[in-house]
Amino acid sequence: MSSYFFEIERFSDIGSTNTYLLERASQGAPAGLVAVTDHQSQGRGRLERRWEAPAGSSLLVSILLREAITEASAHFVTAAVALSASQAAEELCGVAPKLKWPNDLVIDGAKVAGILAEANSDAPGGEPGTTAIVVGMGMNLTWSGPPEAGATSLLAASGIEVDRDVLLDRFLAHLGERLSLLSSPEGQRTLSVELERSLDTLGKDVTVSTSQGSVTGRAVGLSPQGHLMIETSSGLVEIVTGDVTRVRPAPSEEKGTV
Secondary structure, three states: OOOOOOEEEEEOOEOOHHHHHHHHHHOOOOOOEEEEEOOEOOOEOHHHOEOOOOOOOEEEEEEEEEEOOOHHHOHHHHHHHHHHHHHHHHHHHOOOOEEEOOOEEEEOOEEEEEEEEEEEOOOOOOOOOOEEEEEEEEEEOOOOOOHHHOEOOHHHHHOOOOOHHHHHHHHHHHHHHHHOOOOOHHHHHHHHHHHHHHEOOOOOEEEEEEOOEEEEEEEEEEOOOOOEEEEEOOEEEEEOOOEEEEOOOOHHHHOOOO
């Protein structure tokens, strides 16, 4: 789909904006439906991790999309959301979060937003060949999370308290532009180049947990398909999906000693 008309539904409290829109998708709701809430009690991220922020402290939003996109290219949806959110944050508070592959936004290594995409290929109501995809994002505006989380907020990073609705409008405007790139190989390559420029993961030693096991090495780039390339002791490995953990250097390496 080349363009979206976004229709926003607002809640003071909800279990999960993603769950709500997945249910609406199964009822045939149109693409472009957006759910925003002050608080969600059952928010979750990748690997079913829980995250609950105080009411009004974060941008908690999910968007229903209907796209003709393959499973191997579905990560570009997350990329479009991440890049759009980063651009909106930079315009409003002067700080551009980087992307920790595949789905976190970070500032100086501290998480400021998490993104979760979920699909329902059986949901009715879309054009032939399209899949219903719900993408949710929680971005910390004034709350950095519990101390042990090692997270941050736009306020902590920039000193600016961003208006949530202004940020939402700016984010959706940029997202609408990037969604037009999803349906073509050329557009996906454009997203991949932009994504690579925004990656915080590159040049760092990481361990990636995948369904086939763990891969440890240095993140050196992205493939044209947007997959993470890891240089390992056995050669270059292409990662389609996985959970990235940074490998911290030994104290002697951090100090630059031999």
